[in-house]
Amino acid sequence: MAVGLTWNVYDANTMTQAEIYGKVLCRLGEENTDIVGLSADLAKSTKIGEFAAMFPDRFFNAGVAEQNMFGMAAGLAKAGLIPFVSTMAVFTTMRAAEQVRTDICYQNLNVKIIATHGGISFGQAGTTHQCTEDIAITRAMANMTVIVPADGIECANAVRACLDINGPVYIRIGRGFEPNCYTTDAYGFEIGKAVEMNPGTDITLICCGITVLQALEAARDLEKSAGISARVINMHTLKPLDGEIIRKAVAETRRIITFEDHNIYGGLGSAVAEVIAEYGKSCAFARVGLPDCFSLVGYPEDLYSHYKLDADGIIEKVKEVMGKDFEDDDSWEDGF
Amino acid sequence: MPITDQELRELRGHAKQLRKDIIDVTFWAGGAHIGGALSLVEIMILLYYKYLHIDPDHPDMPERDRFILSKGHAGVGFAPMLARRGYFDFELLKDFNKFNSPFGMHLDGNKVKGADVSTGSLGHGLSMAVGMALGARLKGRSWRTYCVLGDGECNEGSVWEAAMAAAHYKTTNLITFVDRNKYSVDGPTETVMGIEPLGDKWRAFGFIVKEVDGHSYAALSQAIEEAQAETKAPVVIIAHTIKGKGVDFMEDDVRWHYGGLDSDKIVEAKRYIETAVIG
Numbered sequence: 001m002a003v004g005l006t007w008n009v010y011d012a013n014t015m016t017q018a019e020i021y022g023k024v025l026c027r028l029g030e031e032n033t034d035i036v037g038l039s040a041d042l043a044k045s046t047k048i049g050e051f052a053a054m055f056p057d058r059f060f061n062a063g064v065a066e067q068n069m070f071g072m073a074a075g076l077a078k079a080g081l082i083p084f085v086s087t088m089a090v091f092t093t094m095r096a097a098e099q100v101r102t103d104i105c106y107q108n109l110n111v112k113i114i115a116t117h118g119g120i121s122f123g124q125a126g127t128t129h130q131c132t133e134d135i136a137i138t139r140a141m142a143n144m145t146v147i148v149p150a151d152g153i154e155c156a157n158a159v160r161a162c163l164d165i166n167g168p169v170y171i172r173i174g175r176g177f178e179p180n181c182y183t184t185d186a187y188g189f190e191i192g193k194a195v196e197m198n199p200g201t202d203i204t205l206i207c208c209g210i211t212v213l214q215a216l217e218a219a220r221d222l223e224k225s226a227g228i229s230a231r232v233i234n235m236h237t238l239k240p241l242d243g244e245i246i247r248k249a250v251a252e253t254r255r256i257i258t259f260e261d262h263n264i265y266g267g268l269g270s271a272v273a274e275v276i277a278e279y280g281k282s283c284a285f286a287r288v289g290l291p292d293c294f295s296l297v298g299y300p301e302d303l304y305s306h307y308k309l310d311a312d313g314i315i316e317k318v319k320e321v322m323g324k325d326f327e328d329d330d331s332w333e334d335g336f
Numbered sequence: 337m338p339i340t341d342q343e344l345r346e347l348r349g350h351a352k353q354l355r356k357d358i359i360d361v362t363f364w365a366g367g368a369h370i371g372g373a374l375s376l377v378e379i380m381i382l383l384y385y386k387y388l389h390i391d392p393d394h395p396d397m398p399e400r401d402r403f404i405l406s407k408g409h410a411g412v413g414f415a416p417m418l419a420r421r422g423y424f425d426f427e428l429l430k431d432f433n434k435f436n437s438p439f440g441m442h443l444d445g446n447k448v449k450g451a452d453v454s455t456g457s458l459g460h461g462l463s464m465a466v467g468m469a470l471g472a473r474l475k476g477r478s479w480r481t482y483c484v485l486g487d488g489e490c491n492e493g494s495v496w497e498a499a500m501a502a503a504h505y506k507t508t509n510l511i512t513f514v515d516r517n518k519y520s521v522d523g524p525t526e527t528v529m530g531i532e533p534l535g536d537k538w539r540a541f542g543f544i545v546k547e548v549d550g551h552s553y554a555a556l557s558q559a560i561e562e563a564q565a566e567t568k569a570p571v572v573i574i575a576h577t578i579k580g581k582g583v584d585f586m587e588d589d590v591r592w593h594y595g596g597l598d599s600d601k602i603v604e605a606k607r608y609i610e611t612a613v614i615g
Contacts, residue, residue: 036474057474058474060470060505062497062501063497063500063501063504065494065497065500065501067459067463067493067494067497068463068466068494068497068498068500068501069463070463071460071462071463071464071466071467071494071498072463072464072466072467072470072498072501073467074453074463074464074467075453075463075464075465075466075467075468075469075470075471075481076467076468076470076471076474077467078402078452078453078464078467078468078471079467079468079470079471079472079474079475079477080398080471080475081471081474081475083467098457098460099460099463099494102454102456102457102460103453103454103460103463103464106444106454107445107446107453107454108446
């Protein structure tokens with residue numbers, strides 16, 4: 001699957017997720033002439049402009065008109081093409097929510113949406129350009145696959161892998177330079193299958209997007225400074241969710257915290273909570289994200305620090321949850 | 337090619353049948369958007385029996401023309417026409433709106449043979465049509481896309497986003513209709529939210545506009561053939577129609593935007609349909 005991506009691994013250290021997406025899409029465009037690109041006057045900032053420059057006849061700028069863009073993408077898919085559509089996450093999932101849901105998901109069309117500026121990654125732009133609701137919205141759309149890559153390397157893998165699905169896929173990436181947590185693309189990326197990034201027995205940190213790297217740093221520090229063994233899971237696919245890895249974490253670590261650049265309602269935390277609740281095993285649990293508020297304005301690193309989504313915040317939260325009580329029932333062989 | 341007398345007789349026959357079918361399906365469905373389905377009959381019949389390159393035995397034929405009923409509320413007219421045209425058994429429509437039926441009020445393209453897309457939410461069809469037209473061009477195909485909008489639908493901003501794109505990309509392989517029956521749910525379009533001067537609006541967006549009597553086969557036919565030959569800009573045919581056309585007590589009466597029928601009303605409606613000569 002990931003043939004020819006090695007160049008990315010080298011370049012990924014100096015490129016943003018979006019830049020990597022642009023390059024991978026160009027490569028895919030060479031391999032598959034059915035791929036077309038669309039943007040709504042954001043070809044440059046979403047980096048789909050690289051594809052536009054390479055394949056001008058296969059790129060359609062919709063102008064500042066997202067609803068029409070997603071409708072056109074549906075029509076292009078109906079005509080047998082494979083549209084990759086890119087604009088900011090906020091305009092994708094809210095301005096054009098109904099077109100994404102009704103034209104694309106309801107008809108189960110082969111449209112790939114790579115939404116940029118997810119979460120508070122464009123924090124300085126304020127609430128109008130931040131997007132802390134998109135995971136909740138896209139997760140509730142039937143037929144949609146939802147992916148939040150942890151870094152540029154995983155973004156490359158996800159953009160390539162989404163072609164294996166004959167249906168709508170939503171890939172949410174950030175805006176700026178998110179440092180890599182992977183050093184190679186050959187780690188067995190598979191849509192719907194989470195990755196254990198760090199083994200651990202005391203607590204499990206389930207993350208997606210930018211929080212994966214922060215949790216890895218936190219886990220290293222916790223091990224060294226406090227002797228806490230924290231498992232880190234990269235839940236890159238929000239739908240379909242890897243329930244098995246969550247149930248395993250409940251059984252083996254009995255403490256779980258989710259970290260996400262999203263409102264704590266409806267996103268990763270909610271998705272994980274659903275699995276835990278249906279599992280029926282007690283577990284100390286906490287969700288960290290935007291606590292049902294619109295974010296402050298600021299540079300992302302300052303905001304991540306403020307909302308406890310950086311390594312320091314994660315360490316603080318782990319220590320808190322390590323002290324949390326839960327019903328400690330040892331008779332787990334009860335037939336679940 | 338102008339319509340021959342023989343064709344005219346056949347088209348009128350199909351239209352009469354469709355109007356009676358709309359009455360029956362409305363009854364089976366327990367109510368439907370009957371007024372806006374009746375206003376569309378001549379447009380639909382002319383497209384499906386004369387102009388669309390289709391093969392009901394091969395509904396997915398790649399070279400078929402595409403049709404998008406953007407005013408998906410008129411599904412009660414679209415479904416029986418597809419049945420009579422040979423896409424599926426007319427008797428299936430007795431389950432219209434019923435549990436697990438493939439036929440809901442707004443047709444699902446994944447479930448109904450012959451329906452190229454799913455519609456129902458107004459303001460979506462023209463965007464999809466533009467995408468299809470661009471797709472056909474990109475793939476070097478000669479099939480055309482036909483799209484029918486409602487006049488009330490033209491209140492939707494997304495219609496004008498799509499219009500802007502169609503003109504910008506010069507999708508002359510797309511032919512758009514507006515069923516100008518003068519009413520939306522709440523009343524006359526010009527009272528609820530005025531859309532006039534509608535022709536000027538489309539012209540300003542870069543379309544070639546043809547305004548015709550939407551119940552005249554001759555006028556519609558001429559407009560369609562001119563639109564097919566047009567190479568400079570996309571064409572919109574504003575079809576001036578009468579809501580509820582063909583059933584005297586429904587014509588121009590907004591109460592029949594959506595309605596149900598009892599057995600007496602069915603008899604009365606069909607009696608009028610039998611006697612009226614339209615188009």
